[in-house]
Amino acid sequence: MLASILSLGGIGLLAALALGLAARKFAVEVDPRELAILEVLSGANCGACGYPGCGAYAKAVAGGTADPTLCTPGGAGTVAQIAHILGVEATAAEPQVAVVRCQGDNDRAKLKYHYLGIYDCTAAQRIADGPKSCPGGCLGLGTCARVCPFGAIEMTAAGLAVISREKCTGCRKCIAACPRQVIAMAPLRATVHVLCNSQDKGALVRKYCQVGCIACQICHKTVPAAYVIENSLARVVYEHQEEAAAAVAKCPTRCIRDFAEGYPEGSRFSAPTCPTTAGRAA
Ligand code: SF4
Numbered sequence: 628m629l630a631s632i633l634s635l636g637g638i639g640l641l642a643a644l645a646l647g648l649a650a651r652k653f654a655v656e657v658d659p660r661e662l663a664i665l666e667v668l669s670g671a672n673c674g675a676c677g678y679p680g681c682g683a684y685a686k687a688v689a690g691g692t693a694d695p696t697l698c699t700p701g702g703a704g705t706v707a708q709i710a711h712i713l714g715v716e717a718t719a720a721e722p723q724v725a726v727v728r729c730q731g732d733n734d735r736a737k738l739k740y741h742y743l744g745i746y747d748c749t750a751a752q753r754i755a756d757g758p759k760s761c762p763g764g765c766l767g768l769g770t771c772a773r774v775c776p777f778g779a780i781e782m783t784a785a786g787l788a789v790i791s792r793e794k795c796t797g798c799r800k801c802i803a804a805c806p807r808q809v810i811a812m813a814p815l816r817a818t819v820h821v822l823c824n825s826q827d828k829g830a831l832v833r834k835y836c837q838v839g840c841i842a843c844q845i846c847h848k849t850v851p852a853a854y855v856i857e858n859s860l861a862r863v864v865y866e867h868q869e870e871a872a873a874a875v876a877k878c879p880t881r882c883i884r885d886f887a888e889g890y891p892e893g894s895r896f897s898a899p900t901c902p903t904t905a906g907r908a909a
Pocket residue numbers: 724725774775776777778779780790794795796797798799800801802
């Protein structure tokens with residue numbers, strides 16, 4: 628009995644020694660700057676930087692293979708901290724926000740057919756290019772809202788995605804998920820946007836949507852520097868965005884929205900919205 632206990636104890640001791648030696652021999656040295664960078668990242672693991680998570684990005688930045696300014700959820704504060712850790716100069720890019728370029732919910736835009744399949748925009752898009760008559764309109768099944776790591780997207784009761792300017796960190800996950808390219812990035816400082824994504828001629832747009840851009844050019848004629856019309860669709864020239872609000876009330880279909888005055892109808896996000904960086908890491 629005693630011999631068995633001693634021999635088992637001996638085996639245990641030898642195994643512990645072997646494991647200790649192996650741990651020393653195969654230990655991987657971690658750059659302390661990598662750990663310091665990981666500490667200051669947002670921890671959201673959202674992939675905005677283009678890496679699979681904060682750990683991979685911290686490693687790449689410390690190793691000199693990644694730009695230190697790519698953590699958009701962290702904003703300018705995180706960039707400054709990383710630059711300090713690395714002893715380099717780095718400036719954060721201008722804060723961006725995602726915008727759903729559509730107001731054509733199920734009350735205001737026509738459907739080609741009633742979709743009864745899987746509750747997913749990508750699945751719906753595969754059936755005859757989606758149930759919405761407008762080829763660029765929001766399908767309203769919330770695929771973008773489900774991928775947003777920050778809970779920044781709400782779906783209205785009438786089936787329209789709306790993005791909170793306060794909650795969006797500009798990670799672009801929704802853009803990658805949307806099968807209709809309805810969502811685009813825009814400077815956070817800009818509050819006026821053309822909320823339409825149709826490139827059809829005005830006469831056709833009128834047939835399927837009450838709030839679509841009909842390329843009438845009134846916005847451009849009102850403020851020539853702030854609007855351009857391309858492919859039958861108006862867009863704001865963000866370099867002149869402070870002048871763009873002058874055309875909002877002139878648009879005959881009300882497809883230009885100033886978010887400083889509120890979100891699209893049906894949204895529960897509070898309004899008016901601070902046009903600068905409220906709620907966002909600056
Ligand atoms: S709304 Fe889009 S860009 Fe903004 S945080 Fe969510 S997924 Fe990222």
